[in-house]
Amino acid sequence: MQFKTDKSPLGGMSNVASVMRQVLYALVPGIAVMTYFYGWGVLINIVFSIMIALSFEAASLWLRKRPLKVFLSDYSAIVTATLFALTLPPLVSWWIIVIGLFFAIVIAKQLYGGLGYNPFNPAMVGFAVLIVSFPLEMGQWMRPQFSDGHLPSLLESLTVVFNGVTDVFNTQQWDAMTMATPLDDVKTELRRGVYFSEVLQTRDYGFISGKAWEWVSSAFLLGGLWLLFKGIINWRIPTALLFVLATMAFVVGWIEPDVHQSPLFHLFSGATMLGAFFIATDPVSACTTPRGQLIYGASIGLIIYIIRTWGNYPDAIAFSVLIMNMSVPMIDYFTRPRVFGETSGRKQ
Amino acid sequence: MSDDIIEKSPKVNYQQLIMDGLWHNNPGLVQLLGLCPLLAVTGNVVNSIGLGLATLFTLVISNASISFSRHWVRKEIRIPFYVLVIASNVTVIDLLMSAWLPHLHLVLGIFIPLIVTNCSIIGRAEAYASRNAMLPAIVDGMMMGLGFMLVLIVLGAMRELIGHGTLFENAAVMFGDGAEFLTVQVIDDYKGFLLAVLPPGAFIGLGFLIALKNLLDGWLEKRKKSSVSVIPVAVENIS
Numbered sequence: 001m002q003f004k005t006d007k008s009p010l011g012g013m014s015n016v017a018s019v020m021r022q023v024l025y026a027l028v029p030g031i032a033v034m035t036y037f038y039g040w041g042v043l044i045n046i047v048f049s050i051m052i053a054l055s056f057e058a059a060s061l062w063l064r065k066r067p068l069k070v071f072l073s074d075y076s077a078i079v080t081a082t083l084f085a086l087t088l089p090p091l092v093s094w095w096i097i098v099i100g101l102f103f104a105i106v107i108a109k110q111l112y113g114g115l116g117y118n119p120f121n122p123a124m125v126g127f128a129v130l131i132v133s134f135p136l137e138m139g140q141w142m143r144p145q146f147s148d149g150h151l152p153s154l155l156e157s158l159t160v161v162f163n164g165v166t167d168v169f170n171t172q173q174w175d176a177m178t179m180a181t182p183l184d185d186v187k188t189e190l191r192r193g194v195y196f197s198e199v200l201q202t203r204d205y206g207f208i209s210g211k212a213w214e215w216v217s218s219a220f221l222l223g224g225l226w227l228l229f230k231g232i233i234n235w236r237i238p239t240a241l242l243f244v245l246a247t248m249a250f251v252v253g254w255i256e257p258d259v260h261q262s263p264l265f266h267l268f269s270g271a272t273m274l275g276a277f278f279i280a281t282d283p284v285s286a287c288t289t290p291r292g293q294l295i296y297g298a299s300i301g302l303i304i305y306i307i308r309t310w311g312n313y314p315d316a317i318a319f320s321v322l323i324m325n326m327s328v329p330m331i332d333y334f335t336r337p338r339v340f341g342e343t344s345g346r347k348q
Numbered sequence: 349m350s351d352d353i354i355e356k357s358p359k360v361n362y363q364q365l366i367m368d369g370l371w372h373n374n375p376g377l378v379q380l381l382g383l384c385p386l387l388a389v390t391g392n393v394v395n396s397i398g399l400g401l402a403t404l405f406t407l408v409i410s411n412a413s414i415s416f417s418r419h420w421v422r423k424e425i426r427i428p429f430y431v432l433v434i435a436s437n438v439t440v441i442d443l444l445m446s447a448w449l450p451h452l453h454l455v456l457g458i459f460i461p462l463i464v465t466n467c468s469i470i471g472r473a474e475a476y477a478s479r480n481a482m483l484p485a486i487v488d489g490m491m492m493g494l495g496f497m498l499v500l501i502v503l504g505a506m507r508e509l510i511g512h513g514t515l516f517e518n519a520a521v522m523f524g525d526g527a528e529f530l531t532v533q534v535i536d537d538y539k540g541f542l543l544a545v546l547p548p549g550a551f552i553g554l555g556f557l558i559a560l561k562n563l564l565d566g567w568l569e570k571r572k573k574s575s576v577s578v579i580p581v582a583v584e585n586i587s
Contacts, residue, residue, distance in 0.1 A: 099541075132542060
């Protein structure tokens, strides 16, 4: 059975490559800031993910008897791998990356027909598989640089990734080096009945949402704004997403003060900025009609807030994007713009 | 009445019945019927065998009784009649299982009564048992049931192996306390891959099984074509 699908809204292949390259450039500030705070683990994740993603892509293209050079040089697998790597905790084991990318590239992308035909965002499928299957490994984030402890060197990082933690650090050292993300931590504390303002007082969370996270988020925001400026992405999805997320946080915080995170905390923690500008705007799996894009972005923001506040997972970008990916055909159907010359009221 | 047409059915080709049930018209892989239990229960091999056997018995008994009574049931009321027959069979099997295999019955829970709604059973009743003699109907039910059970077991083994790294976990639930030796820890010190045990794992696994079957069929077709085309003629002569 084959579903009839529309062509990708992007033009020819050279166009795809240049768009993907611009996206990679826009990710550079975010990657730089993350590497500054979290050390070599971030870069190892990215480089290793790109290598694995390209191998999977090449293998499936070869099995599908498609031209290798055309599809490998369009940078789409590299963008997928980079976005996927940025969602992983630094120093995660190599086999976790391989499993995640197998689901991202082979199952979510190539089995559905390759670039332009995948209904789901490949990077988010890979991440969702991992967070569902290996919650323990995926929850171990490094402590950012300036809170006591040192960052592991390149050699130590490589050993941790490819040989396992026990080869380099004992359990005590490792526990001292890892911590829950602020988003996770605050949620646990709120569940225990601690007020949000108290959590902020007892923790050293910088201006808004953790010293590392607020800078990482700002760097992704900067890259996203550059993409907007260059016209690579559309303003509708990120704006609607961020607006609804902030509004929800504001309204719920106004009804029940001090037992929920503040709007700013929501915007600058977790993967909000990365998700709003780089993930939700994926041209293949997002809505294509103008009104549809507003609905799509707003719904993602709403679902992020719902899962973060009342769900079990600390962050929800992946699940929200995947849920809305499923609704894209319906939203696009009901928000088709009126064709010039057509009178009001849709033909049956 | 239509009975005349039914009675004129040619000699039964048992070989074809067997091949249809197990492969060409497999309820799980080709007809895609009864997917709800197929996807929900196949978390491990033992559950798969349990539900597979229950479905197999239901299919055989319901096919037999529907074929037996096919001359006395008016066409207009046949569907409610099938449902009644299947429901009473399933109730009997449900009660028997709760008496003899209480632990397995507890594990499978609602999916035993839900066999009533398994479309492959009412499908066989309508498509085969209601218009064929009793013996072929029984063979058909048995083969369809075996085909379904085979898919259940393969999918269950896949998901248990990938999800937990074991095979035949909880064998005692099904075969009694003496069967604990059946449990195999295939991969030592396995951390587990939760997705395979969760519902998405069932969907993805079934998808891969269907793809594998289509791949095999494609290969067989190719081999048939490349060899001399005597076989189709021979088949025509037999039938």
